Amino acid sequence: MRGDRCPRVLVCLALAAPAWCLPKPADWVPARWPWADAASLDLIGGGPINCLLVRPATAEFAAAAANGGLATLAVVVPTDDVLATVRGDLAAKVTGIALEGSFPAETIAAVRRAAGDAPVIELGPRSGMLAYLGAPILATDQGVWPGMAEMDRARAGPSGSAWIDTNTGFIRGMRAATGAPLWIANQPPTKTVVSAARYLEAIADAGMSGARWAIALDEDFAARLAKRDPKAMADWGRMMTMASYFERHPEWRAMQEYGKLALVQDPAKGGLLSGGILDMIAVKHAPVRPIAPADLKPGALKDASLAVNLDAGALTPEEQAVLRDFTRSGGTLLTGPPGWTDEGPAAGKITLDRPELERLNDIWREVNSMVGRRNLGVRLFNAASMLSNFLVSGDGRTAVLHLVNYSDFPVDNVSVQFLGNYKRAILLTPDGVEKPLQLYQTEDGWGADIDKVTVAASVRLEQ
C-alpha cells in the first residue's frame, strides 16, 4: 500500500530503490501507464497507484518509478520475441514482468526462469488463472466493461429490468476459491467515449469484490491528461479518490462473503463467466456465498439455509455428503435439472450467448423462485441500477455492505433491511464521509435509509 511506501521514499531516492523499499505484490495497486516519461509520474503524487504496467520499459523510467517507491511491470505480449524482450526489460531494472495474453506453458516457464526472483504476473485468459495459484497475484485481461447494459428497445416494456455488466460474479467466485489477490486488467472499449463515471464504476466493480482493476485509460482521456487538461485532471482525481477508498480499508479484503444462500460452483467452469448464475442472483440483490466444490467440507454451509448445487454430477462422494448433511439439518438444496451440467464458457469467451443463456434459464427459473423476496441476510430497495456485496468479519461482529451504482445518475433513497442484531450502522463514502445511519425495526430485522449514492458507498454494521 501507498501508506507503507511513503516513509521509505526519501531513503529510496538516495539508495536507488532497492527492492525491499517497494510495496509487496499483494499490495500493488496497478495502472497501465501509457507514458514513458518520468515527468508523467507527477500524476501519481500521493495517490493509491503504486504499480505501473509499462510497454515498452525503459531504464530511465523504471529508475524514476523505483525512486518514487513505485513498482514497474514490463508488459510482454505473445507476438514479442518473448525471452529477448523479457531480458531487455529486466536489464532496464523493472520490478517484474506481466505476460499479457496466451503463452505456451514452456514459454511461461522460461520467462520465470529468466526472471529469477522478479515477479512474473500472468495477464491471460480467465480459464488459465487457476494454473498459477502460486503466483503472487492472480490476474486476467479478460473482463466485461462494467456498467448498465443498453436496454433492447424492441423488448422495452413496463416489466423491463436493468441488466448490469459486471465482473463481480467472476471475481467473487475466484476469490472464494483461491483467496489470492486478484486483478482485472481489461481495457476500456475502443472507439467509445468513456465518461469518468464509467471509470469509477470499473474501479468500484472490482473493489467491492476484493479485487483491483488495473486502471487503463482510453486514448482521448490519456491525451487530455498528458496535457493536464483541467477537466481530465478533475476526473483523474475522482478516480484516485475511488481507488483510495478501497485501499484505505484493507480489512474488507479479509472479510468473508455472507448470505443465507450458498452457491456451489466450480471456479474453473461456470465461475469463469460474467453474466452467469452468480451475477443473475446479484442483480436481485440476494446475498450469496460462492463455494467451490473443493471447499465443501463440514462447516462450509454454516448459517446457510438455502444452497444451489449447479452440477450435482461433478461432486465427489465426500462433497455430496456435506450437502446431504445440510439438507438433513433442515437446509434447502436446489440442484440442476437432470442431466444439466455446468459447462462454463466456450473457449476464449467469458459471457454467454443466447442458446447458452436459454440453457442456463433451466436452472435460473428454479433459483429465482427459491430466492423469492426473502431476506437472506440483507435486502435492498430502490437499488435497480446497483450491485452490492455483503461481507462479514471472521468474528461475525462487523459486516459491510458495499453498494455500487452503475447508472449515470445518483440514486436517492436507498433502503436497506438486514438480518442480525446490529447496534450501529455507519455510512461510508469514497470522499471520506462516515455518517451514522438511523436504525429502525423491520418485519424480520433492522433497516436503515441512505439518502443518496453517487457511484459507491458502504454501510458498516456493528454489533
Added chain:
Amino acid sequence: MMTRREWIAAISAAPLLRGATAAPVAPVSITKCASYDEDVTAKLGLLFDQLGGLGGLVSGKTVTIKINMTGAPSIRLQGLAPALTHYVHPKVIGGVAYHLGKAGAKRIRFVESAWASAGPLEDTMLDSGWNVRSLQSAATGVEFENTNALGKSKTYARLTVPGQAYMYPAYDLNRAFEDTDVFISLAKLKNHATCGVTLSLKNCFGSLPASIYGDNAGVDGPNENPTAGRDRVGHRGLRQPSKSAPQELHFGANHDPGYRVPHIVADVVAARPIHLAIVEGIESMAGGEGPWIQGVRTVKPGVLVAGLNPVCTDAVCTAVMGYNPRAERGTAPFQTCDNTLLLAEGHGVGAADLGRIDVRGVPIAEALYRYDS
C-alpha cells in the same frame, strides 16, 4: 370491414352511449402547485376546500385510495425517480392521507396492483425510493394493500357492471375495492399510448388483479404468484381470465387494445364507483404512460385537480392537457383508441361535457398545459 363478432360487440355497446345527456355532473377543483418543494399538503387542502371539504364524505369511514404506480419501479426516464415522471408522488399521497385523517377517516387504505408481483405494496414503494414510514405516519389508520392478488383477504370480491357491460359482466377484484365506504382514484396527469390519456378513470384499469387477468393467471382459478401484466387478457383478448371469474362477453370479437382497454375501464368504473377523483400533475410525462414508451418526455404542468365525479374530473384534466375531452376516435389524444370518458359517460358514470361542469379555483385557461406542444 367489420366482422360479425365485432358488429355484435359494437351494437351491444351502442344503446348505452345514447344515455349520455343524463349523466351526472359534480364540481371540479383546480389549483396550481409548481413543484414538490411547495407546501403540497396545503395546496391539497385548498383543492378539497373548493369542493366543500372532505368531512362529509369520509368522516368515520373506511377509505380506499387507488394510486398509480404503473410499471416496474426499476424502469426510469433519464434516471429520474418514478414519482417525478409516471407515479403519483409520495408527497401527494402523504398529503391526501393527512387530509383524510384530519377529516375523520377511520381507516385509510392505499391500494395498487404492483407490477407483476403479489408481494407487499410497501416493497414496491421502497423500491421506488419512497419513505413508507413517513406515509404511515401521515395519519392514523394508514395501511397498504397490493391488489394484484388476494393480499390480506381470503376471497375475491365480485363487482358487477350495472346495466349492459361492454366487455365483462362483472370483475373479480381484491376485497379492498368492495370492503370500503369511500373509493378514491388518485392518478397522474399523463398521456397513454393505448388510451390517449390516463387520469382517474384509466387509473382503475390497474384494479384488475394479475392473478386473474394477468398473462400467467391460472386457467381455472387465480394464480396467487402472478409475474406478468395484463396484455393477453386485457389489451389483446388472446385469452380469457381465470375461469373462476366472469368471462369476456364477446371473446375473440376484437383484439384492438385501443378498443378493449377503454371499454374495460368504463366497465370497471361503473362497477366500482369513484367517490373522489384526484389527479396529480405537478410533474409528469407526456407522450405515454411510462418510460417504456418511445418518445416520452418530462413535463411540469404544475397543477392539482380534484372532483367528486371522475368523468367530470377527467374531462377538466383532458382540457388542461390541451385536448377536447369529447374528441372522437381519430382525433388527439384519441388517435388510435376510443374515448374512455365518453364510454364512461355512456355507462352513466358522469358527463364529459365541459359546459355542464362547475370548475372551481384556477380556470382551465390559466391551468392549460399543452401536452402535445
